[in-house]
Amino acid sequence: MKRRGFGRNYWKLWSASAVSNLGDGVATIAYPWLASLITRDGLKLGLVVLAGRLPWLVFSLPAGVLSDRFDRKRLIVGMDLFRAVLTLGVVAVVAANTGVLEAAAGGVTPPNEALLLAVMIAASFLFGLAEVVRDNTAQTLMPSVVGPERLESANGRLWAVELVMNQSVGPPLGGLLIGLALVLPFVVHSATFTVSAVILATLVGTFGRPARAVDAPPRSFRKELAEGFRFLWSHPILKPLAITLGTVNCLATLAQTTFVLFAQDVLGLGAAQYGLLTTSGAVGGVLGSLLASKVAGRLSRGTTLFVAMSVFGGTQLVIGLFPQALLAWSMMVLGMFFSMVWNVITVSLRQRIIPDELLGRVNSVYRFFGWGMMSLGAIAGGALVSATGPFVGRAWSLRIPFLVAGLFQLAMLIYAVPRFNTRRIEEAERAAGVEPA
Numbered sequence: 001m002k003r004r005g006f007g008r009n010y011w012k013l014w015s016a017s018a019v020s021n022l023g024d025g026v027a028t029i030a031y032p033w034l035a036s037l038i039t040r041d042g043l044k045l046g047l048v049v050l051a052g053r054l055p056w057l058v059f060s061l062p063a064g065v066l067s068d069r070f071d072r073k074r075l076i077v078g079m080d081l082f083r084a085v086l087t088l089g090v091v092a093v094v095a096a097n098t099g100v101l102e103a104a105a106g107g108v109t110p111p112n113e114a115l116l117l118a119v120m121i122a123a124s125f126l127f128g129l130a131e132v133v134r135d136n137t138a139q140t141l142m143p144s145v146v147g148p149e150r151l152e153s154a155n156g157r158l159w160a161v162e163l164v165m166n167q168s169v170g171p172p173l174g175g176l177l178i179g180l181a182l183v184l185p186f187v188v189h190s191a192t193f194t195v196s197a198v199i200l201a202t203l204v205g206t207f208g209r210p211a212r213a214v215d216a217p218p219r220s221f222r223k224e225l226a227e228g229f230r231f232l233w234s235h236p237i238l239k240p241l242a243i244t245l246g247t248v249n250c251l252a253t254l255a256q257t258t259f260v261l262f263a264q265d266v267l268g269l270g271a272a273q274y275g276l277l278t279t280s281g282a283v284g285g286v287l288g289s290l291l292a293s294k295v296a297g298r299l300s301r302g303t304t305l306f307v308a309m310s311v312f313g314g315t316q317l318v319i320g321l322f323p324q325a326l327l328a329w330s331m332m333v334l335g336m337f338f339s340m341v342w343n344v345i346t347v348s349l350r351q352r353i354i355p356d357e358l359l360g361r362v363n364s365v366y367r368f369f370g371w372g373m374m375s376l377g378a379i380a381g382g383a384l385v386s387a388t389g390p391f392v393g394r395a396w397s398l399r400i401p402f403l404v405a406g407l408f409q410l411a412m413l414i415y416a417v418p419r420f421n422t423r424r425i426e427e428a429e430r431a432a433g434v435e436p437a
Contacts, residue, residue: 006154009145009203013138014158016199020080021162023192025170026177029275030185031124032260033178034094037101038116039109042258042389042397046382049257050375051121055128057372060136064364065224067137068357073207076141077197079134084193086126091186093119098182136367140360143351144207148434152293152348159289159340167336168282175275228361231354237428238353238366240419241346246369247412248312251405253377255316258385262398267325277325280332288340301345302422308338309416313409320402323395349425353432 006014035048067075093116094101100110110116146154177184232238263269263277296304315331354362381401389397426436 006146006150006157009205010154012199012203013141013145014161016196017158018161018165019192019199020196021165022170022173023189023196025166025168026174026185026192027170027189028166028278029171029174029271030178030189031120033271033274034101034182035120036260036264037110038113038120040261042261042385043382044117045261046257046379046385048117048120048124049253049378049382052124052128052131053253053371053375053378054125055132056367057375059129059132060364060368060372061225061229061361062221062364063133063136064228064361065221066133067140067360067364068224071207072137072141072144072360073200073203075137076134077200079130079137080193080197080200083127083130083134084190084197086123086130087186087190087193090119090123091183091190094183094186101182132367132371136360136364139347139351139363141207143356143359144205148352151351152344155348155351156289156292156344159343160286163282163285163289163336163340166282167285168279171275171278172272173275175272178271224361228358229365231358231362232365235428237420237424238350238362240416242366242369244309244412244416244420245346245366246371246373248309248409249370250373250377250380251409252312252316253374254381254384255320255401255405257378257381258398258401261385262323266323266395266398267328269325273325277329277332280329281336284333284336284338285340288337289344292341292344295341296345300422301349301425302420304341304345305420306413306417308342309409309413311335311338313406313412316402316406316409318406320399320406323399349429352434353428 032045035045039045097110097112097116100108100112101116103110142151142154142158173188174185177188232242260274263274267277269277299307311334315335318331319328350363350366351359384401384404385397388400392400429436
């Protein structure tokens with residue numbers, strides 16, 4: 001891959017993302033597997049997932065103000081270091097309880113289940129808080145690193161390496177490390193956060209508040225937050241995009257909350273096989289992130305977004321109706337392909353049309369809808385499995401969330417189609433003073 005054209009800062013950001021997402025990929029296997037050793041109850045697993053998603057609901061908006069007020073590079077580095085230290089705490093807990101957790105793999109409920117579950121919930125919540133600040137700030141950093149004409153290409157390359165590490169290299173490595181020693185994947189996760197922070201600390205330049213925000217008289221936290229909310233809620237494209245993304249993500253999380261149990265109890269997979277199943281995201285995601293511009297150019301951006309929504313719902317239905325590992329992997333490849341196409345189009349659009357002095361706040365309001373609603377899906381998914389299990393059996397209770405998610409995701413097309421077609425997208429770009437992509 002040639003490094004010409006994006007600059008050193010971009011490739012530092014790219015490298016840090018590669019390292020941290022390798023750790024995140026390991027964690028996507030390690031944490032659900034650890035939770036499944038602590039409890040087999042779908043509702044309790046839902047609480048762990050909820051704890052990780054709840055910060056997107058309660059802290060997304062303040063995080064946007066922080067990223068517009070403070071040095072963005074320092075915020076990202078600080079959040080990586082915080083997560084490195086927090087993960088070391090998880091390492092200590094796992095190391096101290098290895099015996100009872102290994103016994104749980106044989107079907108024995110840990111005697112300290114409540115304590116371990118509480119630790120998982122607390123850690124998930126704190127990780128979520130750091131993730132909200134870090135991810136929101138990282139998206140506002142990109143326009144300071146590359147020019148507006150290169151945003152789609154830069155975002156696509158960044159997400160490609162993130163997906164390779166997060167969903168292709170990391171998960172199989174996580175499954176392998178679990179087989180060697182349960183504590184190992186958590187050690188690796190902490191190390192990757194540290195390396196990422198060191199790389200990002202070498203970024204050259206100023207990444208503080210935009211000039212207009214610095215020159216403006218100081219205002220209250222609430223007024224700054226309200227300004228970002230008003231901008232999005234009055235925008236003809238950003239508002240329906242945020243509502244649509246929130247609903248689709250809520251439904252996707254409803255299905256994915258108990259996916260580790262679906263893989264174990266319905267598909268019959270072990271840790272290593274489960275890790276391989278999750279590589280589907282990398283295959284589809286890398287292709288989607290690299291081909292998004294070409295797909296959008298061939299179909300138009302509005303049409304591409306509608307095709308993506310149709311695929312989201314359709315793949316969920318297929319997984320729920322025909323539970324077979326290879327078919328599930330194929331559907332996840334297709335779903336992630338269009339998920340990344342959606343992200344490249346919509347994130348690049350936001351970075352072009354939102355003024356820099358508002359970018360952090362408006363972006364956080366958007367992600368409040370898009371990611372905050374996932375917390376509702378998490379608790380609903382776990383509750384749905386627990387409620388339906390006594391009536392339809394274990395296997396069907398784990399399949400029903402996919403069917404519910406698929407049907408309602410397809411129904412969202414009724415709302416979306418008239419609200420963000422290609423004509424409306426181009427009108428929004430011209431209104432912001434930029435040429436349509």
